[in-house]
Amino acid sequence: MSRYRVLVTLKPALLDSAGRAVNDALHSLGFAGVKDVRIGKLVEIEMAEGGRAQVEEMCKKLLANPVIETYEIEDPA
């Protein structure tokens, strides 16, 4: 059994309004050192069989929208 982690983030060129809201909220709370916040999705996939190539395929078919998002696959620890 292996557990892959997929991190899906908006492409840098796109405005991340949720991230902007969190950034502003952190400033209101006094965290002045924060320069930028980006929000993404974390998908943890537990697999009985199949490997990284399959996870890559899942990203392309379902997990990420290639028009606006990029993804990163972390191998099982």
Add this chain to the structure above:
Amino acid sequence: MSRYRVLVTLKPALLDSAGRAVNDALHSLGFAGVKDVRIGKLVEIEMAEGGRAQVEEMCKKLLANPVIETYEIEDPA
């Protein structure tokens, strides 16, 4: 400038309905090896000053709901 990553996940005891939906969708697409999927949030924080202790504080105050979520902080690469 350092860039921290915060991974926020639902506690394991809680039903993750979004994860369940993705799990079912992956099965429909033919990925039979998938046993479980959990969805979480990824927060990338770019900081001009302040370190891990501050990020920890942000998690407690804003980024995670301690009743239902756990978080993990990844140090800047």
